[in-house]
Amino acid sequence: MVVEESDTVFSRQSFYSRIYRQCFSPDGNWLVVTDSHAHLYVFGLRQALELNASSNERRFKYQLKLDEPIFALSTVHSKLVCGNSVGQLAIYNWDDITHFGTSDRCDPLCKFSGFPANLPVVPPCEINAIACIDNSSMLYAGAGDNAIRLVQIERPDKIISTFVGHGEYVNELAVQSEHVFLSSSEDGTVRLWDVRSKYIHVFNVASEGKLRSGCGRGVCALDVEEDFMICGGDVQPAIWHIGSRSLASSLICERPFLMRCTVAKMNGDRILIGGSCSDLLQFDYSGQHLTSVKTSLRNIYSIETNSLGTNAMTTVAGDSVLIDAFLNLGYVSFSFSTTSTQLTNSQLYV
Numbered sequence: 602m603v604v605e606e607s608d609t610v611f612s613r614q615s616f617y618s619r620i621y622r623q624c625f626s627p628d629g630n631w632l633v634v635t636d637s638h639a640h641l642y643v644f645g646l647r648q649a650l651e652l653n654a655s656s657n658e659r660r661f662k663y664q665l666k667l668d669e670p671i672f673a674l675s676t677v678h679s680k681l682v683c684g685n686s687v688g689q690l691a692i693y694n695w696d697d698i699t700h701f702g703t704s705d706r707c708d709p710l711c712k713f714s715g716f717p718a719n720l721p722v723v724p725p726c727e728i729n730a731i732a733c734i735d736n737s738s739m740l741y742a743g744a745g746d747n748a749i750r751l752v753q754i755e756r757p758d759k760i761i762s763t764f765v766g767h768g769e770y771v772n773e774l775a776v777q778s779e780h781v782f783l784s785s786s787e788d789g790t791v792r793l794w795d796v797r798s799k800y801i802h803v804f805n806v807a808s809e810g811k812l813r814s815g816c817g818r819g820v821c822a823l824d825v826e827e828d829f830m831i832c833g834g835d836v837q838p839a840i841w842h843i844g845s846r847s848l849a850s851s852l853i854c855e856r857p858f859l860m861r862c863t864v865a866k867m868n869g870d871r872i873l874i875g876g877s878c879s880d881l882l883q884f885d886y887s888g889q890h891l892t893s894v895k896t897s898l899r900n901i902y903s904i905e906t907n908s909l910g911t912n913a914m915t916t917v918a919g920d921s922v923l924i925d926a927f928l929n930l931g932y933v934s935f936s937f938s939t940t941s942t943q944l945t946n947s948q949l950y951v
Contacts, residue, residue, distance in 0.1 A: 618939065620918035622674040622903055624681065629909025631699050633681065634918055634939065635671035640664055641683075642939050643698060646912040649926070649937065660938045663701040675731040677738060677754050680710070684728025684742055689714050690757045713757040732774035732782060741782055743771030749784055751796070764794055766801060773823040775830065777843070783825055789818035791832050793843065802846060806836055812851055813837040815859045822865035822874070829886075831872055833862035838874050840888055850888030856880070866904045868915065871930070875901025881917055883930060896925045897936055 619637040626632075632644040642661040649659045673684035681693045691709040701707040726746035733740045739761075743749045749764040749771055769787035776782045777793075785791045789807025794800075807818035817835035824831050828844045831852075839851040852874065862876040871891060874882040877900045880893040899920040906915045915927040916937070924937040 618922045619920050620903060620924065620939070621670065621672050623905040623916055623918055623924065624674040624676055625905060625907040625909075626695050626699060627676055627679060629907050629912045631695075632905075632907070632916060632924075632937070633674070633698065634903075634924060634937075635667075635674060635683070636939060637670055639667045639670045640939070641667055641671065641698075643701065644924075644937050646907070646914070649935070650912060650914075654935070656938065659935060660941065663698075665698075665701060665707055673728050673731040673742070675733050675740065677733045677740060680754055682731055682733075682740060682754060683709075684731050684744075686727045688726045688728055688744060690728065690742065690752070692754055692757065711757065726770075729770065729772055730774040730784075732776045734776055734779060737779075741774050741776070741784075743774045743784055745770040747771065747786070747788075749774065749794075762796065766792055766803075769819070772819065772821045772834070775823050775825040777825045777827075777830075783823060783830060785820040785823040785832055785834070787819035787821075789820060789836070791820055791823060791830065791841075804832075804841060804846070806832055806834075806839075806841075809836070809839075809848055811848060812839055815861060817861075819861075822862045822876075824865050824867050826867040829867075831865045831867060833865060833874070833876075835861055838862045838865055840872070840886070852882075852884050852888055852890070854882060854884075854890035854893065856882065856893075863900070863902050863919075864904050866906070868904075868906055868930075873904050873915070873930075875904055875917060875919065881927075881930075892931070894927075894930070894932060896933060897921055897923045898925065 620634050623634045634642050643663040645662050669685040669687050671683045671685050675682045683691045691712045693709050697707050726744045728742050728744050730743040738754045747767045750760050751762040767786040773785045780797045781795050783793050791804040793802040806820050815835040819834045821834035830841050840849040842849045857878050860876050864875045866873045872884040882893050883891045901919040903918045916924050918924040922940045925933045928934040
């Protein structure tokens, strides 16, 4: 009876829990995730990777209750930058986050309450994506008012530039170089922006006849590596060559017909795709399907990789209280948990 009650609680928590974003600390020792209940969870990686680590050591170490759910996360030097569901940017010290358990509070260094509402979209406008320029304190924030802002973390209230052109909200951002970044939108396009010249190129992804589309046209997933980008959403995921502005290869494999691709990552020697199914899809850079690995999630929204030292891993999160950890991309090694309930082996990958 105790096991049945535990299973019921776990199933209910999993059904109503959604993890939006993940981020590893600069030293590679910590993982933070944010969920739909406006919590930020902190996990220690060293204990979780011990040979005989229990499910208890893979539960969250600290939990912060926030005012609003966080939809965007990124690290800038020693700072954790958060964008939430009402358009606020909050900046924390990573040291404050990872030592939260030794103090009563963990307040942000600063919190900027919303961008100027000078665009024809009714606020509040959530921040869906944050992308940082390497070796800089500058970052881009893509929002629900269809625009992207360039700000500096020391003064997030001072907008340096605003990039307007998308017809619907911005889903994801990716930085190609110091002066060039890309944005994907629910309007079915990916835009390439050059901040030096105000040059814009529009990739009409949803209109590409070679790509199978689903029941919509939104482009949710986006990543870039050198002169190639990977993007997808309601449209079939594909590799594009940025220099020639052309489709290089579509990513084809067996998957649900109306699967929405929500996240894509260029991860070393392979491309990782997640979406509205439980499988982590994996392709090589020629577009060939390598494998699909079943996860414990109903849908996948976030894929992140920690490549630092002995704590190297890839983590996958989405519609579940669990975050699946891959030490080898061929299988789920174990799962982190955002529930305080002691889980049974049947509820966890071990």
